[in-house]
Amino acid sequence: MVPSDTVTRILDAAEVLFAEHGFSETSLRRITGRAEVNLAAVNYHFGSKQALIQAVFCRYLDPFSADLHCRLDRLEAEEAGSDLERLLDTLFASVLEMPSNNHDLKTFMKLLGLAYSQAQRHLRDELRSRYGTIFSRFLKLLRQATPELADDERFWRLHFMLGSVIFTLSGLNTLRDIAEHDYHQRITIRELSRRLKPVALHALRAPVTDADCSPGSHVISHPRTGTHS
Amino acid sequence: MVPSDTVTRILDAAEVLFAEHGFSETSLRRITGRAEVNLAAVNYHFGSKQALIQAVFCRYLDPFSADLHCRLDRLEAEEAGSDLERLLDTLFASVLEMPSNNHDLKTFMKLLGLAYSQAQRHLRDELRSRYGTIFSRFLKLLRQATPELADDERFWRLHFMLGSVIFTLSGLNTLRDIAEHDYHQRITIRELSRRLKPVALHALRAPVTDADCSPGSHVISHPRTGTHS
Amino acid sequence: MVPSDTVTRILDAAEVLFAEHGFSETSLRRITGRAEVNLAAVNYHFGSKQALIQAVFCRYLDPFSADLHCRLDRLEAEEAGSDLERLLDTLFASVLEMPSNNHDLKTFMKLLGLAYSQAQRHLRDELRSRYGTIFSRFLKLLRQATPELADDERFWRLHFMLGSVIFTLSGLNTLRDIAEHDYHQRITIRELSRRLKPVALHALRAPVTDADCSPGSHVISHPRTGTHS
């Protein structure tokens, strides 16, 4: 049951190389070379390259999914599931404090970005079927926390937010370089999540514009913000 | 000066196939096959696959860049450059009403998503050097429109927003399918932009949290958190 | 350690085809076709075409180098190292009686000619670094055998001689045809080496002209020359 050393070495190498160069751009040769295992080992242990890709994700997401379930259990036990801010905090905490801390969060976020943008339908399908449960659970709590939003509006806003996270974190290296160059400031993922939280919070709470949004409708204020400051 | 028929056919085919399958996953053979031109034509007209990729982007972004410049000129002529909502409206309008409407916006957004997530450093470098001017101009106006934000904070928020746009639009097909299935509602890009606007507006205007906000922090008050620490 | 059958077949085919058509003019397709192995086998076993070229040379020169070392050992044991004629005899014998007599000397000489004339810098560098030792050893003995020559003079004469050998042997087919046609005489390599020896011997021992010897110079006396000066 314990994954052999070979399997682990392959997964470690693949994780880094996939994140760095993309799936198609990373050959099995390179992976096995870095892992210092036989070229045929990937097909032997995983069956195919696609299966390896999925295994890389599962190794990360399985514990994450379990961890997030735990935290949501606790949140519900405290009957705080409908507090939007606590819900977001819980999510952020689970992402940031993943137990498998020998793995790089940035690396995995890059992989997640690739999974969405690259033509890896097989991967998205797998992820959806395997982690649909936890996603649905989170979405349900989010609905309780934002009862003022129509379901479809919430759906889109959640994905806006998801886009912010994945895009920013998956391109972190590039963006960090720019930021460092322009603002002389090296940012960590923790700091980034600190910056992201209020943005996500207010984005989700923004009032809905019921009609078109042609210029002139800029009377929108954001009442709830006042309570925080 | 006028691009030959062959050149146009190649660009058209490449645009669609790249968006659909990614850059590495799309072979020149397939592109030239779809374009019904000779395999060597790509190398003849563009020099390499990388140059073709860049050309696909430039064909779209050059007119866009020009159009946005025009609109920003008008905006400044009206002395409305520092109105955040008008500024966003201008950007949205430029994106949505691109003259070359024979090109699919969704397709291009997918390409943009790929450009950021895939390992195409050459492409990002090219885009940055070629469209840095218009980006800087927009950023300068955005600074006037959001004077309360520190430069670095604005930088990151802009990219949060960018992530929302690119992620949502580049995965539009998938997301639209889900939304249609769950909420029985077929969304258009126009509607999506209507939904996005208030979110972007409030995201940019969200108050800055001055200290760290890791779980347990006190800035944002949520009483029960105390029990965790 | 033992070269697989596939490796040997590739080397055999490459040796002949390279000698016959040159390096650039011989495609891997043709080599693998003649060797009746898979096209990818060359890259699998050798890594690249260049590496294959070098391997062809090494397969021949490694045993040759070892053999010549042996013979020079024996020569020095007999304290005959400084006898020019014995030294040349030793070299000739080593070249002519190479153990791997399943390989064609003529073929290899052609390859050697190509190595020098074609633009294969990588090959020359490799040969120099790999066989510099045996070359230096021979040169050292040659210095003892021709103490009357300045080092640089000896260097050039050695290469004159080398040119004679390589040029003649590498073009042997053509020249032999002409000779056969004109002088009705089919020559073997052994006979050729018999003809070459006195020429090499006297070329090396030729007196040095101390000044320039542009037309009309007087250093080398041959009666009729006097009528010119």
Next chain:
Amino acid sequence: MVPSDTVTRILDAAEVLFAEHGFSETSLRRITGRAEVNLAAVNYHFGSKQALIQAVFCRYLDPFSADLHCRLDRLEAEEAGSDLERLLDTLFASVLEMPSNNHDLKTFMKLLGLAYSQAQRHLRDELRSRYGTIFSRFLKLLRQATPELADDERFWRLHFMLGSVIFTLSGLNTLRDIAEHDYHQRITIRELSRRLKPVALHALRAPVTDADCSPGSHVISHPRTGTHS
């Protein structure tokens, strides 16, 4: 009749590039690029790449052939045709003092080396048929100058000598680098020909060994040398 500028430019570029990289390794694209003429110009003016190669040789060898004929005329007029040293001097002078001195001798010697070693049968055939006359004439004079040699022996010795010249000059850059590194001496072609002459002279005059030349037959001296020292 006067070759157009385009033709000259192509020949100039081809001459240098062929010498530097070989025939197969030099593409028409590169030639026309360097010559700054249209890619199709080569096929337009010369018909094919092979024809261009031949044209490069003819542009050099035609005047050389004419010049050598002249010099041999004068030599015969002086009834000095059978003087070996004067014959060699004449040849050397013709080679060294070619009228078309805007062309590099070294460059051309490299080309000649390539012509012999590379698989350019078409070229060798062309050269033989076009310059066979002057070669025969020289050979006839050489026979008069070395009456003691059997025809076949002379034939081979002439080619030994030719090998020395072509090999040394065609690989001049490489050899010069070595010589410069080892003996701190930068040699010119003129100096090289000074070194070559006595070697050629004595090589041609070396006594014939009538039988085998196994070790032990080293009683051979070279009587004429004695008269020099």
Next chain:
DNA sequence: CATGAATGAGGCTTCATTCAT
């Protein structure tokens, strides 16, 4: 007379995968 466009053939290399050992 000269050229830009286009082409079919073929170049070397790399890929993921399979299989006998």
Next chain:
DNA sequence: TATGAATGAAGCCTCATTCAT
């Protein structure tokens, strides 16, 4: 269980050449 050898497919690119203009 694990691997070295081998393979068919396909990758991108460059070639010399042709042809309509």
